[in-house]
Amino acid sequence: MRAQAKKTEAAEVVDTRTRIVRATALFLQRQGYEGTSIKRIGAEAGVTPGSVYHFFPGGKEQLAAEALRYGAEEFTELLRSGLDSTPDPADAVAACALLLADSLRESEWTDGCPVAAAALETIGASPEIQRASDESLQHWQNLLANKLTAGGIAEAAARALACTIISTMEGAELLCRVSATDQPLRTAAEHLAQLVRLQERSADPE
Amino acid sequence: MRAQAKKTEAAEVVDTRTRIVRATALFLQRQGYEGTSIKRIGAEAGVTPGSVYHFFPGGKEQLAAEALRYGAEEFTELLRSGLDSTPDPADAVAACALLLADSLRESEWTDGCPVAAAALETIGASPEIQRASDESLQHWQNLLANKLTAGGIAEAAARALACTIISTMEGAELLCRVSATDQPLRTAAEHLAQLVRLQERSADPE
DNA sequence: GTCTATATAGCGATAGAC
DNA sequence: GTCTATCGCTATATAGAC
Numbered sequence: 001m002r003a004q005a006k007k008t009e010a011a012e013v014v015d016t017r018t019r020i021v022r023a024t025a026l027f028l029q030r031q032g033y034e035g036t037s038i039k040r041i042g043a044e045a046g047v048t049p050g051s052v053y054h055f056f057p058g059g060k061e062q063l064a065a066e067a068l069r070y071g072a073e074e075f076t077e078l079l080r081s082g083l084d085s086t087p088d089p090a091d092a093v094a095a096c097a098l099l100l101a102d103s104l105r106e107s108e109w110t111d112g113c114p115v116a117a118a119a120l121e122t123i124g125a126s127p128e129i130q131r132a133s134d135e136s137l138q139h140w141q142n143l144l145a146n147k148l149t150a151g152g153i154a155e156a157a158a159r160a161l162a163c164t165i166i167s168t169m170e171g172a173e174l175l176c177r178v179s180a181t182d183q184p185l186r187t188a189a190e191h192l193a194q195l196v197r198l199q200e201r202s203a204d205p206e
Numbered sequence: 207m208r209a210q211a212k213k214t215e216a217a218e219v220v221d222t223r224t225r226i227v228r229a230t231a232l233f234l235q236r237q238g239y240e241g242t243s244i245k246r247i248g249a250e251a252g253v254t255p256g257s258v259y260h261f262f263p264g265g266k267e268q269l270a271a272e273a274l275r276y277g278a279e280e281f282t283e284l285l286r287s288g289l290d291s292t293p294d295p296a297d298a299v300a301a302c303a304l305l306l307a308d309s310l311r312e313s314e315w316t317d318g319c320p321v322a323a324a325a326l327e328t329i330g331a332s333p334e335i336q337r338a339s340d341e342s343l344q345h346w347q348n349l350l351a352n353k354l355t356a357g358g359i360a361e362a363a364a365r366a367l368a369c370t371i372i373s374t375m376e377g378a379e380l381l382c383r384v385s386a387t388d389q390p391l392r393t394a395a396e397h398l399a400q401l402v403r404l405q406e407r408s409a410d411p412e
Numbered sequence: 413g414t415c416t417a418t419a420t421a422g423c424g425a426t427a428g429a430c
Numbered sequence: 431g432t433c434t435a436t437c438g439c440t441a442t443a444t445a446g447a448c
Contacts, residue, residue, distance in 0.1 A: 034240035171377030
């Protein structure tokens with residue numbers, strides 16, 4: 001059999017550019033932006049710094065912005081998975097928080113949100129990264145809002161709820177990782193479900 | 207009282223060590239841990255790097271841990287101010303979120319939580335900073351829980367609520383700073399007040 | 413497209429004069 | 431207690447061979 005890539009093979013083969021983006025996304029989740037060097041990214045991807053700059057002439061900032069969007073897509077999948085797990089919006093939101101807790105514990109709290117750390121480090125300093133962060137956070141809120149409106153919650157209330165859900169999940173993730181426990185996200189799951197049910201009742205006073 | 211400092215003076219006089227800690231706390235809020243250098247800290251404090259190491263032989267890590275606690279105390283004061291503004295726990299919690307929004311907007315979203323950025327960058331890499339972060343987050347939760355129990359909420363429910371309140375405020379701060387709007391924190395204030403009232407009713411079914 | 417080699421700068425940290 | 435000077439290292443980024 002040839003050495004070339006077949007999707008069915010166990011060891012996935014990806015092109016160099018993708019390996020670089022993946023390595024960057026991983027380090028952004030673990031150490032943020034400033035703590036991640038092009039040299040280490042290259043080493044993880046199996047290339048030299050020169051190759052990194054070949055694909056990303058805009059340097060570290062361009063690479064980070066693209067890796068941030070790449071990593072954000074993974075969290076989008078987690079959200080989709082949680083939201084599709086049940087038709088009930090409140091239960092679905094709780095499922096998302098619990099999935100996140102499981103995912104974080106799996107990496108022993110090392111691999112977190114690809115947006116949070118990099119965004120906090122570069123606010124007001126890198127418009128490129130800030131824009132990518134903002135778009136990811138907005139996208140997640142849209143996914144949630146769609147589920148909530150589909151469940152009968154009014155548009156405005158759904159958008160507000162979606163915003164608070166992302167806020168709470170982001171903050172609870174911080175507390176989980178710092179304390180190395182899943183309690184904050186499990187508690188958040190409970191409270192967010194209560195909050196969703198509260199808006200359901202407000203909108204539908206039968 | 208010492209001879210050098212008088213609190214009533216307009217231009218506050220502080221000793222070198224305190225100036226270094228303050229400068230570090232400021233940079234931690236703006237750029238996080240990795241993006242802050244000893245050289246810049248010294249420049250901001252008006253001393254050379256050598257002086258910084260004179261006061262902090264443990265280096266950047268020791269200095270950051272102490273500055274983090276120093277900066278956390280400022281947020282403690284903001285929390286106290288919000289909690290003391292009204293006897294009603296739900297209103298008090300909302301007041302805290304709104305005070306935070308005002309404080310962030312005042313710096314044009316540049317100066318954020320002294321814990322969040324540094325903690326996310328150093329999880330699993332600096333036990334010293336991680337411990338200081340954890341203690342600050344726990345302390346804030348204790349302040350909130352006391353207010354909630356004083357308002358008639360049962361101990362366990364109050365602790366859980368306090369955890370979610372800090373989670374939501376931390377996450378909403380991230381969303382506010384990234385989007386340069388106060389909407390996430392204002393929405394969070396509303397939702398957190400609803401959540402507190404919900405536990406009040408559960409505990410006291412009159 | 414990937415490499416070696418390097419330019420330039422900044423980093424954390426230390427030694428020792430004053 | 432504060433300084434100057436510097437060590438050893440790493441950073442981002444570039445130039446050019448292959």
